[in-house]
Amino acid sequence: MKYLRATAVCSALLVGFPLLAAAESPIKIGLLEDQTGILAQGGLPKVHGAELAVAEINAAGGVLGRPLELVVYDAQSDNQRYQEFARRLTQSDKVDVLMGGLTSASRVAVQPIAERTKTLYFYNNEYEGGTCDSNMAITGVVPEQYLxxxxxxxxxxxxxxxxxxxxxxxxxxxxxxxxxxxxxxxxxxxxxxxxxxxxxxxxxxxxxxxxxxxxxxxxxxxxxxxxxxxxxxxxxxxxxxxxxPINGTLLYEHKQLPRPVMANMYLGVNYMEELKTDENKGFVERWRAKYPNEPYINQPGEDSYVGVKLYAEAVRAAGSAERTAVIKAIETKDICTESPEGKICFDKSTHHVSHRIHIVKVEADHSVTTVQDLGIVQPSWLGTMGCDLTKKAESKQFTPEEPKH
Amino acid sequence: MTQVELIALAYQFGLAVAFLILSAAGLAVIFGMMGIVNMAHGELIMIGAYGTSIANRHGLPLVLAALCGVLASTATGVLLERTVIRRFYDRPSESLVMTWAIGLFISQAALIVFGPSLPSISSPLGSVAFGGFSLSIYGLLLIAFGLAVPVAIYLLLSTTTFGLHARATMQNVEVARAIGINSGSVYSATFALGAGLAGLAGALYAPTMSAVPNMGGSFIVQAFVTVVTGGGNLVYGTLPAAAGLGLVQTALTAVFGNLVGVLGLLAAVIVSAKLFPNGLAHRLSGKRFS
Missing domain, CATH: 3.40.50.2300 (Response regulator)
Structure with missing residues (x-):
């Protein structure tokens, strides 16, 4: 064993110092998703999406010469597990970034722990919008986009x-x-x-x-x-x-339910496996090569993939995986990534992300047709509510006002 | 209220009652006759639905597929009784924890073996329209089963030799044994019957719900509140309890929506448990069993 290790170190030195550095200091991503329990169907593809993104980034040489490493725990569809594992990831695994969470309740469970332990938190999921938080990056779609x-x-x-x-x-x-x-x-x-x-x-x-x-x-x-x-x-x-916005994208009802139960369903989506864009074609092929038994590549799966890619871009732009440097990069530099939707970018002032939105229709045979491509839609609403993280660091939740009748 | 709305409401009431009865039947039989609280009841329902769904996907017509579902849950019941349950007959609180553990084991095993969900099967029989409303005909079949199951169990217990032996064992197990009744096999058969009824609930509702490993959870609350309210007798307990709870739930849901309907159901159970602490069956028949 000792001999083996010595050989490994020697050969690494021979090949060159950067490789040794890469082997010793990965950038650690702590991932919490529901792999069992009632949300498992939605959550399992999120683990696969993150794994695929990490594999692709590492195959291309990692980030700043360092590989990405995923530390994954199964949150078991239970918000207490989310908190327990968020503490473990931040305190004993000492990850550079926390990612994950499917429901808004799980996000709210993780948020204060990330805040307290000064760990950046990426929530890679469609949600109801309104979170203006310096310590978070929210990469999924929000109502002003999908609605x-x-x-x-x-x-x-x-x-x-x-x-x-x-x-x-x-x-x-x-x-x-x-x-x-x-x-x-x-x-x-x-x-x-x-x-x-x-x-x-x-x-x-x-x-x-x-x-x-x-x-x-x-x-x-x-x-x-x-x-x-x-x-x-x-x-x-x-x-x-x-x-x-969700009945088709998350639990892929049109694949699970007998025809024609979902006929005449219109969806506003940033991602569906069936979208026939060039970017998506390659993505589906790569995903299916790695996970041939995936029942469906759901939207949270793509969100998780994109979340990791955006994080990698932010670290690259920051020149470091250190939290404040990454946050500063998000707020000052143009951070974009190629994704299955096309090129999408961080909005500097709200830490949310632009997305390409399609209106699609589920037909009687449960095939999905694109009715309209709305192009890239910005996450604009938080800005109109006065959220500007580049001016003021904060952690606030906004909800739309009750419309007056 | 117009006649049409009244029919629609009566249909909702029938559906609610049938769901309560079918959810509770298996639990009530095992609790009423053996005193065992079967915490794996929801998972036996899931096995019934999975059996139906898988058999149907392999080409069996729905009726035969449902039969497969019932057989699967009955067989699981027999296996559990033979290996585990029979060691806990005189220890009801341990049996509660034991069956709960078995339930966790079964639902996790289903997740590992079959994945997070099975493709659903379609509801047969179509719909019937009247005056701007339309109803699922399959729903009417569910209502019919909801009424038929307690009657069938009642006839089984009151007219057959098995029923006689089962009632004798319930009343006094020592005397039953003394006159030559094999109480062990009565218990085995009763547990299998309860498991089969749980499977029947799963099989019947499989075409209306998603087959997922934890689907038993959507039956278990209704099952327990019905048995708590009614006690362990299907005809004197489960049936009136389901009718009362179903009425409360349907009326509140129709007027105030689903949230109040759910809350009202639970509130009705608390009131009923206070008024009839031994269950409706005890009040209506004067005895706990039979």
Missing amino acids: ALIPWMLKNVGKKVYIIAADYNFGQILGLWVRKLVKENGGTLVGEEYIPLSVSQFGQTISNIQAAKPDFVFTAMVGSNQVAYFQQASAAGLKIPMAS
Whole structure:
């Protein structure tokens, strides 16, 4: 063993000093995702996305001559595990950056630990928006990006809207956004329901929708219980068009549910495996080569991949993996990455990211067609609320105001 | 309220009651006859749904596939009873922890073997429209099963030799043994029956829900509140408890929405547990069992 190590060191010295340095000081990324429990279906591809990004970056020589190293823990769909493992990653594993979290509740669980331990936290997921935090980078899409869907629906499908959403911060805040957009764009809200995550029988909701006769139903159903809504609505003969930012992208309902349950679902998305862009074609091929048994490359999977790539770019621009240097780079330099969506960039003042948004439609055979490519959409809303992290370091949460009727 | 709305509401009520009864039936049989609180009940339901879903995907028609689901959960029940449960008959609190552990084991094993979810099967039979509303016909079938299951179990216990032996064992196990009843095999058969009923719930709801490893969780609250309210007898306990709880839930959901419906259900259970601490079955039949 000793002999072996000596040989290794000698040969490393022979090959050259940089390689030795690379072998000894990787940049450590602490990743927390749900690999088991009720969120596993959404969370597993996020681990794969991060692994793929790390493998690609390391194959191309790493970052600043150093390889990336993932330290992964299974958060088990449990916010207490998130906190426990966030402490372990920051205190004993001493990672350079924390990443992960699927639900907003998990993000809120990790946020204070990252803050206290002075560890940068990348939340790589679509969410309800509003987090203005110097210690965070939020790389997923936000409502002003994916809800470009609502004005489009009001213009092209109909004016009467019914909202059904999961009853926690994500669903409630999305509901606020939709109410605001419906009002601003001359639509009418004919009903709204916020449904606890434990509910799995939707008979009453379905007959409420039938009584209200909307032109389309906005759905933000979360978790395997609530996915049952689509099956039950279809079995009850409900054929009203639907619009959603998530029902298709996260748990890929159109792949899991029998045809034509998800027919007539319109989605506002930054990513779906089916998007037929050149950038995505290569990405899907590389992913499927590494994970041939992946049931579906979901949007959080792509978010996780992009999050790691953006972090690598930020470290490169900073010239260091040290937290304050990386934050300063995000706030002062143009940090962009090539992604399956195309070239996307950090917004300096809010630590959010621009995304390319498509409006897509799920057909009766559950294939996905692109209805409109909206191009790159900026994360603009936090700026209008007065969030500017380049001027003032802070940690604040904004929610949209209740629209006045 | 118009006639059409009344029919729609009655249908919702039927669905709610059927869900409570079918969720609770297996749990009630095992608790009522053996005194064992089976914490793996939700996982047996999941096995029923998985069996149905997998068999259906391999080309079996839904009815036969559902039968496979029930067989799978019954077989699991027999296996568990033979290896573990029978060692805990006289230790109810240990059996609670034991079955909980088994439940965790089963759902994690399902995640490892089958992945995070199975493709769902479609609801058969289509829908029927009336006056601006439309209902799933499969829902009507679920309501029919909800009523048929307690009646069938009642007939099984009151008219067959197995029923006679089972009731004798419940009333006094020593005397039953003394007159030659094999109490061991009665217990085995009862546990298998309870597991089979859990599997039936999973099989029946498989076409309306997503098949995921933790899907038992969406039945387990309803199952426990119904058994807590009703006690261990299907006809005198589960049926009236489900009717009462279903009424509270449907009325509150219709007027105030799903959140209040769920809260109301739980509040009704607390009130009922205070008024009838031994369960409705005890009040309605004067006895805990049969």
